Amino acid sequence: MGxxxxxxxxxxxxxxxxxxxxxxxxxxxxxLSLRGILTIAFLSGAGFMVSSxxxxxxxxxxxxxxxxxxxxxxxxxxxxxxxxxxxRKPDHSQKKEPWSQPARVLNxxxxxxxxxxxxxxxxxxxxxxxxxxxxxxxxxxxxxxxxVEPFVTALWISIITFIMLYAGILSGAKLxxxxxxxxxxxxxxxxxxxxxxxT
Numbered sequence: 309m310g311x312x313x314x315x316x317x318x319x320x321x322x323x324x325x326x327x328x329x330x331x332x333x334x335x336x337x338x339x340l341s342l343r344g345i346l347t348i349a350f351l352s353g354a355g356f357m358v359s360s361x362x363x364x365x366x367x368x369x370x371x372x373x374x375x376x377x378x379x380x381x382x383x384x385x386x387x388x389x390x391x392x393x394x395x396r397k398p399d400h401s402q403k404k405e406p407w408s409q410p411a412r413v414l415n416x417x418x419x420x421x422x423x424x425x426x427x428x429x430x431x432x433x434x435x436x437x438x439x440x441x442x443x444x445x446x447x448x449x450x451x452x453x454x455x456v457e458p459f460v461t462a463l464w465i466s467i468i469t470f471i472m473l474y475a476g477i478l479s480g481a482k483l484x485x486x487x488x489x490x491x492x493x494x495x496x497x498x499x500x501x502x503x504x505x506x507t
Contacts, residue, residue: 314501315456315464321497322356322444323468327476329440332417334480339427340436345473351437353466356444356451357459363452370453379453380502386446387498440469447498 326348333340370378420428420436428436444465451461 311455314454315461317497317501318447318451318456319461319464319468321501322447322465323352323472324497325443326352326440326469326472329417329436330473330476330478331480332476333428334477336418336480337426338418338421340433340473340477341429342474344428344433344436345470345477347433348437348440348473349466349470351434352441352444352469353462355441356448356465357462359445359448360452360456360458360462361448363449364458366449367452377506379450380506382450382453383447383498383502384506386443386450387496387500387502390443391496391499443498 330340417436420432420439422432422435448458452458
């Protein structure tokens, strides 16, 4: 797999969950301004770029022959984690605040509307952005090990996340039945990419 094809699949895998979350918000009639979408897209790209440069700092201590394999295994691990999150039965025994557990927002995007005002604004935008950046943080380190260009990849992640989230919100009502299933795609893509890079 060439670096261009890998980067393309990599970006899609890290951005497509935004579409599913946008669908849920659109279905529930929860508003999110263009400025909010732009902020979330920026956070996703920034999270990847920062973690990618952190990975670059670690890279010199990893033997070149093993760097790509380590990155691939890390991608598979991230994919398996999100797959586990997808299939895990929700725990309703105690109500956890989304501020202390941003990952909860990935399974229940409506939780980002903390004040239940019917719109995501202010600090809630940052909460949703933090949730969507969780996978980019780990993937940034993996990407550094596999040779992706941090700035360009981060820029594309921001652009595609913006498009996916905006399109998801617009089409939420029509695609509401498929919205939940979209969230499994990033995990499957990350695992697939990792396996391909191992072979």
